[in-house]
Amino acid sequence: xxxxxxxxxxxxxxxxxxxxxxxxxxxxxxxxxxxxxxxxxxxxxxxxxxxxxxxxxxxxxxxxxxxxxxxxxxxxxxxxxxxxxxxxxxxxxxxxxxxxxxxxxxxxxxxxxxxxxxxxxxxxxxxxxxxxxxxxxxxxxxxxxxxxxxxxxxxxxxxxxxxxxxxxxxxxxxxxxxxxxxxxxxxxxxxxxxxxxxxxxxxxxxxxxxxxxxxxxxxxxxxxxxxxxxxxxxxxxxxxxxxxxxxx
Amino acid sequence: xxxxxxxxxxxxxxxxxxxxxxxxxxxxxxxxxxxxxxxxxxxxxxxxxxxxxxxxxxxxxxxxxxxxxxxxxxxxxxxxxxxxxxxxxxxxxxxxxxxxxxxxxxxxxxxxxxxxxxxxxxxxxxxxxxxxxxxxxxxxxxxxxxxxxxxxxxxxxxxxxxxxxxxxxxxxxxxxxxxxx
Numbered sequence: 001x002x003x004x005x006x007x008x009x010x011x012x013x014x015x016x017x018x019x020x021x022x023x024x025x026x027x028x029x030x031x032x033x034x035x036x037x038x039x040x041x042x043x044x045x046x047x048x049x050x051x052x053x054x055x056x057x058x059x060x061x062x063x064x065x066x067x068x069x070x071x072x073x074x075x076x077x078x079x080x081x082x083x084x085x086x087x088x089x090x091x092x093x094x095x096x097x098x099x100x101x102x103x104x105x106x107x108x109x110x111x112x113x114x115x116x117x118x119x120x121x122x123x124x125x126x127x128x129x130x131x132x133x134x135x136x137x138x139x140x141x142x143x144x145x146x147x148x149x150x151x152x153x154x155x156x157x158x159x160x161x162x163x164x165x166x167x168x169x170x171x172x173x174x175x176x177x178x179x180x181x182x183x184x185x186x187x188x189x190x191x192x193x194x195x196x197x198x199x200x201x202x203x204x205x206x207x208x209x210x211x212x213x214x215x216x217x218x219x220x221x222x223x224x225x226x227x228x229x230x231x232x233x234x235x236x237x238x239x240x241x242x243x244x245x246x247x248x
Numbered sequence: 249x250x251x252x253x254x255x256x257x258x259x260x261x262x263x264x265x266x267x268x269x270x271x272x273x274x275x276x277x278x279x280x281x282x283x284x285x286x287x288x289x290x291x292x293x294x295x296x297x298x299x300x301x302x303x304x305x306x307x308x309x310x311x312x313x314x315x316x317x318x319x320x321x322x323x324x325x326x327x328x329x330x331x332x333x334x335x336x337x338x339x340x341x342x343x344x345x346x347x348x349x350x351x352x353x354x355x356x357x358x359x360x361x362x363x364x365x366x367x368x369x370x371x372x373x374x375x376x377x378x379x380x381x382x383x384x385x386x387x388x389x390x391x392x393x394x395x396x397x398x399x400x401x402x403x404x405x406x407x408x409x410x411x412x413x414x415x416x417x418x419x420x421x422x423x424x425x426x427x428x429x
Contacts, residue, residue: 101337105346108428109333109399115429124426129395130336134388137345154346225429234423 016080031071031082032060039243041236042084043093043122045100046159047072048208051168054160057100059122061092068092090126097123098131105137105154106211112220113212115228119157120211121235138182145195148217149206156186156213166205174199175214186213252301252414255286255325259314260341260383261307263289265332268400269304272407279410296324302413303327305392307334309384310341313377322390327413331406333399333428335386342383349381398427 012027018040025034030053032042045057055073062071063083071082083089100119108114140153158177163186166174174197178187190196199205201216209215225231258266266289272279286300287293303325309315322328333339344352357363357370386392396409405425412419 106337107340107343109340111429120428123428124423127420127426129397129421129426130330130385130387130392135338135342135345135385137342137382139346231424 014076014078016076016078016082018082019084019086025076027076029076031062031064031069031074031076031080034076035071035082035084036239039240040084041239042071043125043236044072045118045122045157045210046161048161048165051161051164051208054164057096057157057159059093059096061089061096063089093122094126094128095132097126097128098133100157101128101131102133102135103138104156105140107154111155111212112215113155115223115225115231117212117230118210118235121230124230125234125236140185143188143194144217145193146197146199146217147195148201149194149199149203149214150217151186151188151194151214152212153185154213155211157211158184158186159210161208161210162186162205162214165208166199166203169204169208172198172203172205174203175205251282251284253286253298254283254288254302254304254410255296255300255321256288256290256304256331257306257317257321258289259305259307259318259335259386260310261332261334261339263306265304265306265335265398265400268332268398268403269406271403273403275403275407279407282414283410296320298324300325301327302329302410304329304331305335305386306331308338308341308386309380309389311377311379315380315389318386318390327393328386328390329394329396329409329413330386330392331396332401333397335392336395336397337428338383338385339399342385345382349379353379396421399429402427 014025014027016023016025016034018035023034023038023040032044032047035042042060042062044060046054047060053073055070058070060071061068064074064080101123108120114120142152144150162175163177166172173189176187176189177184179185188194188197206214206216256266270276285291286298287296303321305318305321305328309318330336334341338345353370357365358368394409396405398405402425405421408419
């Protein structure tokens with residue numbers, strides 16, 4: 001913390017409330033981190049532990065002291081009142097997920113990531129049965145030039161996890177954003193073709209992709225339906241199971 | 249009292265969702281006890297014969313005929329349910345939505361690597377329903393009351409949905425029954 005000295009004489013532990021429940025937090029934590037530590041799960045797509053916060057997907061929206069904010073970037077403050085699972089917050093999250101579902105070309109029925117996809121799992125958990133928005137069916141490019149890795153931009157939600165993970169975990173800077181608005185897309189640091197980059201199938205940039213956009217080749221449907229991550233338990237269940245006993 | 253009437257159809261679908269209805273197994277007999285089937289592949293009626301309580305729509309709309317059938321269902325059914333991913337989101341037929349209809353037909357009938365079509369003719373018989381430029385999910389064409397996604401929706405989800413509608417009870421599908429694959 002660069003501004004640690006400023007706060008040196010202020011207590012580092014504080015209390016916030018999430019949906020009426022008192023939660024201990026530490027100064028410098030974000031709302032999402034404090035909630036996670038207390039066993040309260042907040043949905044997220046661009047946040048990933050260990051990566052610099054991006055604050056782009058907005059799925060982790062909460063109402064804090066009466067104002068909507070992204071809980072992955074908003075720091076906790078003493079006495080902060082957070083609404084996480086109110087109908088208003090849930091409805092905003094549903095709308096965001098439904099927009100993501102129509103903004104790309106998502107075909108769960110044959111996607112290798114199905115059952116392990118965080119976008120799909122969030123939609124399930126929020127009870128989304130169809131999108132209220134009309135589908136866009138954008139034209140997106142697939143790059144399968146690399147022998148071990150492929151990018152299917154049809155499934156990309158522009159969360160930037162791969163951009164940050166390639167830079168900060170893998171030290172490679174393989175992925176970047178190009179274009180703006182509806183033309184924004186993931187590009188690679190090379191001639192333009194994935195085959196000419198230093199990407200490898202063991203890169204964490206692949207592992208952090210929440211959807212089926214960056215995939216190792218030849219893995220396919222290696223886990224049978226029924227045994228995949230989110231077949232076994234809904235997304236967020238791990239955090240909630242870890243909630244301290246006395247506060248359930 | 250007359251039994252509730254159910255009509256079902258498969259538009260731009262593969263009949264997989266109807267297979268999932270058949271996968272109710274022995275419960276299909278119980279279903280036949282509590283409802284009457286109107287237009288459906290079970291009796292092969294070509295049009296809805298009278299007012300129905302529930303219409304189950306498999307598939308979205310890829311051609312003119314799909315739109316006519318879907319509108320007939322909307323006019324004649326109190327409650328319309330989109331059954332499966334093609335009805336709720338377009339599904340596999342909507343894969344063609346990222347290219348033009350013309351490009352899709354050319355690839356399928358002329359340029360595709362395995363196509364043998366010496367006359368280079370794209371089927372255009374007047375009997376063939378006219379294709380729409382895009383494939384639409386059912387709720388992009390008519391008002392849909394409930395959505396039951398899945399490829400196909402699990403039989404248990406179909407069973408619970410029909411029961412919930414007939415008994416006017418709220419339904420939350422929950423983990424494992426709400427699915428898109």
